Amino acid sequence: MSLPRTPSFRLDGRHALVTGASSGIGLACAVALAGAGAQVTLAARSKDKLDDLARQMAAEGMTAAVLPLNVADIAATESAIAREGPFDILVNSAGLARHGPALDTTEADFDAVSDLNLKGAYFLTRAVAAGLIAAKRPGSLINISSQMAHVGGIDRAVYCATKHAVDGFTKAMAVEWGRQGIRVNTICPTFIRTALTKSTFANPERRAWIEDKIKLGRVGEVEDLMGAVVFLASDAASLVTGTALMVDGGWTAE
Numbered sequence: 545m546s547l548p549r550t551p552s553f554r555l556d557g558r559h560a561l562v563t564g565a566s567s568g569i570g571l572a573c574a575v576a577l578a579g580a581g582a583q584v585t586l587a588a589r590s591k592d593k594l595d596d597l598a599r600q601m602a603a604e605g606m607t608a609a610v611l612p613l614n615v616a617d618i619a620a621t622e623s624a625i626a627r628e629g630p631f632d633i634l635v636n637s638a639g640l641a642r643h644g645p646a647l648d649t650t651e652a653d654f655d656a657v658s659d660l661n662l663k664g665a666y667f668l669t670r671a672v673a674a675g676l677i678a679a680k681r682p683g684s685l686i687n688i689s690s691q692m693a694h695v696g697g698i699d700r701a702v703y704c705a706t707k708h709a710v711d712g713f714t715k716a717m718a719v720e721w722g723r724q725g726i727r728v729n730t731i732c733p734t735f736i737r738t739a740l741t742k743s744t745f746a747n748p749e750r751r752a753w754i755e756d757k758i759k760l761g762r763v764g765e766v767e768d769l770m771g772a773v774v775f776l777a778s779d780a781a782s783l784v785t786g787t788a789l790m791v792d793g794g795w796t797a798e
């Protein structure tokens with residue numbers, strides 16, 4: 545009897561686009577993919593930050609190109625993907641939050657969060673898939689969603705709505721593109737220490753809530769996402785699509 549073959553987590557020869565790559569989770573995902581051998585394109589609005597990070601990565605032997613991009617600008621995003629693609633791997637981490645009581649949400653807040661977290665993510669995922677389908681190539685598309693796609697959170701109605709919707713379109717696209725070999729998944733982190741969560745962690749009441757809910761007893765660090773993203777991007781996840789990979793320390797298990 546022959547032994548099963550261990551699948552490869554390597555990404556050599558694959559081109560990955562990572563949005564939100566200038567900070568936090570996106571940056572960690574970019575480094576993880578490059579460390580696994582992918583040729584990574586770093587996207588965010590701030591070109592200076594991206595240039596600096598690409599230089600740091602190059603100094604450590606990782607290949608990274610820079611793509612200044614506002615993901616909420618659908619036309620600009622679609623033309624950038626058509627010009628720079630096809631990308632075998634997408635990690636869409638660009639996102640924002642404007643927390644506050646649902647009764648106080650303004651239309652401007654609603655639009656700003658939805659335009660990036662939902663509309664931008666939707667059209668970006670579609671644009672990368674279109675490039676793969678035209679080139680008849682398989683791919684792995686990963687949206688950084690949130691545990692807030694699966695539970696509610698105080699002061700987080702709009703944010704939760706966008707993340708629930710990201711998990712929704714991810715499943716629908718996975719169903720639609722499965723036959724073309726395009727896998728579409730989300731990663732759903734708990735609270736991770738980044739610029740986005742600085743004010744939340746500074747609030748003692750919120751911090752206590754978070755520490756109580758994370759059953760593994762600690763808040764998340766960006767490194768906690770690096771294994772998950774390499775796994776989903778790689779052939780080791782070749783039968784994984786339409787799923788939400790929870791990296792939430794057990795928050796949603798309760």
Ligand SMILES: NC(=O)C1=CN([C@@H]2O[C@H](COP(=O)(O)OP(=O)(O)OC[C@H]3O[C@@H](n4cnc5c(N)ncnc54)[C@H](OP(=O)(O)O)[C@@H]3O)[C@@H](O)[C@H]2O)C=CC1
Pocket residue numbers: 563564565566567568569570587588589590591593613614615616636637638639640660688689690691732733734735736737738739740741
């Ligand atoms: N930190 C956390 O606890 C969690 C975060 N998430 C999700 O992870 C993702 C990343 O969050 P995190 O790393 O913490 O946040 P950060 O604030 O650290 O990073 C956000 C990144 O998104 C980029 N960005 C913001 N707006 C745009 C835009 N319009 N177009 C392109 N890029 C943009 C920023 O760069 P620039 O300003 O230069 O454009 C930056 O690189 C988000 O989708 C968030 O919802 C999910 C669960 C937990």
Ligand SMILES: O=C(CO)[C@@H](O)[C@H](O)[C@@H](O)C(=O)O
Pocket residue numbers: 640641643689690691692700703733734735736740741742743744745
């Ligand atoms: O998704 C998150 C936690 O699961 C975080 O991004 C938070 O919502 C963050 O925006 C915060 O609350 O500070």
